[in-house]
Amino acid sequence: MTLKHKVAVVTGGSDGIGRQIVLKLATQGVHVAILGRNTERLTAVEKEANEAGSPKAKLYVCDLRSLSMIKEVVGRILHEFGGVDVLINNAGIWQKKMPLEELEEGVVDEVIQTNLTAQIHLTRLLLPALKKQKEAAIINVISKSGVTAQEGQTIYSASKWGMAGFTEVLKTDLHGSHVRVASVYQSGTRTDMFMKTGEKFSAEKLEKFTDPADLADVIVFMLSRPPKIWLHDVRVEQ
Template sequence: MDLRNKRIIVTGGSDGIGRHICLKLAAAGTRLAILGRNVERLRTVEAECKAAGAADAIGIACDIQDPAAITAAVEAVTKAFGGLDILINNAGIWHKTGPLDTIAPDILQATVQTNLTGLMQITQAALPALRANDESIILNVVSKSGVVAQAGQSVYTATKYGVRGFTEVLKADEENTGVRVGGVYQSGTNTEMFAKAGETVPNHIFTEPDDLADVVVFVLSRPKLWIHDIRIEL
């Protein structure tokens, strides 16, 4: 797909992996809707994307845990851009590792809603606009935890296995439409996600988000081939 002027939503775009994806897509001349919760960070990334070469960039405050906010955000994007070409589901949160009974109920709920339910809800809201095109893309940034079970990650891993299954079924459901569906299964990435959950990890041994963003843009920009499942390790 030629990415110039393509209309793209990136969830969790104001920080971490999402910010780097937005900056790479901006350099390709896309029209970006950057979704996130922190308005100040959104304004910063919006300005960075415009400076990097985006044809357009708008930051939209949206809590992916709020179904009404999700619907409103998609409506705002399609109205502003006159449609939608690509949805990148990147938003996600981490819970501190430990046995299931050590994970607070509110953290369990937030993890499931952010990583799985909200992802499905925004995809559901965006599908009509995506199907209106001859060619569209849904790319889910999932995690290695959608493939490999690791101790202490019960809720997080459950959400990521869920996204993997959702991605596979969505591929089958959209097989006869113009919507291509793919999943990115990356290993640990050097962002603040772990620190936000109070987890101390050796981030320096992880994949750099800028490198991961390069892979995402590569997948999106293939002119003929569709790489629907990619696993990334450092």
């Protein structure tokens, strides 16, 4: 896909992996709709993306746990950009490692809604627009927790295994169409997602985590392959 002047929607775009994806796409001349919850961070990323070369980078404050907000934002994006070529489902939250019976109900609902349900709804709502393009792509940034069993991570892993299954079926359903689907299964990445839950890692382990900018490079590489080449699944390990 030739990325210049394409329109991409990136969730979780205010920091971490999402921010780096937005900035890498901007350098390729991509129009970017940046979704996130933190207005201050989104404003900073929007400014950076426009300065990095995006013809149009625009922030959209959206709590993905709210279906009504998702619907409203999708309507605004389609109206303001005129269509969508690329959807990158990147938003996600971490569940602190602990036995299942010790998890609070609110944590269970929040993780499933953010990591799985919201991504399904956003994809469902944008799919008609993606299908109108001669060439379109959906990339789901999932995590290796979607293919391996992570001790103490019952709900987080359930949300990621759910995304893996969703991606595989969507890939089958869209086979032969102009919309191509891929998944990225990355190991630990150096973002503040873990710290937000109070999870602590040793300095040695953190040093081994993947840099978000490197992961963003992988995703841009996937998108920019010629039409006859498509990388269905990519695993990124440290």
